[in-house]
Amino acid sequence: MEEGKVKTSELVEYYQFDDEGYYIGPVSVQIVNGEPLLPPNVTPTPPPQPQDASEEDVSFNWNGESWSVEVDPTTCEEFVGVVIDHYSDTPHDIKLREKLQKALEKGGSDYREGRGEDLSWYVEVVTEEEKAANEANAALSDFDSQLSSIKSRMELANLMNDTEQMEALRGEYRTLMGLDAQSAD
Known part of the structure; x- marks a missing residue:
């Protein structure tokens, strides 16, 4: 082969994750002269198959060495303490915002949506004092x-x-x- 000429390449599948380590999906990586041209945040290790839940119910998180499986919150009670970035458009954050909204629709009067100064999303517990004040106002x-x-x-x-x-x-x-x-x- 002539010097300076690129050898033909092949494509292999890698697995991409966002900046927080959450799985985005498969991505094709080009191998040139035996070396992969890696985009940021990829690993050759595929995420595991969920055992007792569907992929819609869990999130996969890459810790730098392996994938962990996290069960996604689905109820208001499970969402308390979870903060979701308003501006993030990662599949993980989009999925969590949708689940948070569904949980709030079912959550009744015990919970409400909270928004941070940066417009982040979270769930707040409505206190007994607030419930009493709401009843008095009604x-x-x-x-x-x-x-x-x-x-x-x-x-x-x-x-x-x-x-x-x-x-x-x-x-x-x-x-x-x-x-x-x-x-x-």
């Missing part, structure tokens, strides 16, 4: 709505000079305000 909102309804209907009854309706609305008002219970005491 009750106050309901009370305000009922009072507003009585007021609007009272104005219409007054405009129509409907004394029977006005008297009925006064009764609703007294009941809403708890005045009937007070006068019975």
Whole structure:
């Protein structure tokens, strides 16, 4: 072979991971003159096959020597303490953001989405004090709505000079305000 001429090359499969070590997928690596032209973050070692879960339920992480299998969080409780970069578009972070959103949809009122100053995603536990405050606000909102309804209907009854309706609305008002219970005491 002439000097300076490149020998024909072949392609072999390597396995790429992101900057945090999470598996991205297979990548073809060119072998030129017996040496692989390696892109960053690849290994010739394939990730293991998951034993008791599908690949959608686990993540593979390269520690520099071998792959570890991590079960992905799927419930709000499991997501507490996990922070996901908002700007990352790695398959691992995209998958975790989707799972976090699904977990929050099922999580009920005990959890909520939290966002960091850098827009990172995480799950927060709603405290008992916050739940009590939310219930109080809901009750106050309901009370305000009922009072507003009585007021609007009272104005219409007054405009129509409907004394029977006005008297009925006064009764609703007294009941809403708890005045009937007070006068019975």
